Amino acid sequence: MRVVVYRNEISHQWEKRNLLARWRAGAVTRDTVCDADFLLVTAARYHGTPATGSCPVCESDQLREVLWIHGDGLGRMSGTARSAAEIEEIVSTGRELRVHTVEVCPVCRWNHLLREVSASAT
Numbered sequence: 001m002r003v004v005v006y007r008n009e010i011s012h013q014w015e016k017r018n019l020l021a022r023w024r025a026g027a028v029t030r031d032t033v034c035d036a037d038f039l040l041v042t043a044a045r046y047h048g049t050p051a052t053g054s055c056p057v058c059e060s061d062q063l064r065e066v067l068w069i070h071g072d073g074l075g076r077m078s079g080t081a082r083s084a085a086e087i088e089e090i091v092s093t094g095r096e097l098r099v100h101t102v103e104v105c106p107v108c109r110w111n112h113l114l115r116e117v118s119a120s121a122t
């Protein structure tokens, strides 16, 4: 049985709330908060899983969470979107990586890093 251990989690919920508060107050424009590029939106469509709740900007129910992996030992896989199953597969080969969970709305292109965590095999 393969078991992935997740540790050293860093939450970015505070930054997200802070940015949304500034947007609601008119301090930042919608273009600034809704700046997901083509790659991110495509990754959200094909690799994303439905997020809990609706988009905080446009209230669409299409909001998704995408997992991006980063790591020195990953080679060209570093900086790509992966499913949870693929991450488990990679970790089972003994490699350690950082997983960034990014919230993306394909409708208005809102996006924000939610949390990052280290993943490794037991």
Ligand SMILES: [Zn+2]
Pocket (backbone or CB within 6 Å): 055, 056, 057, 058, 059, 060, 105, 106, 107, 108, 109, 110
């Ligand atoms: Zn949206």
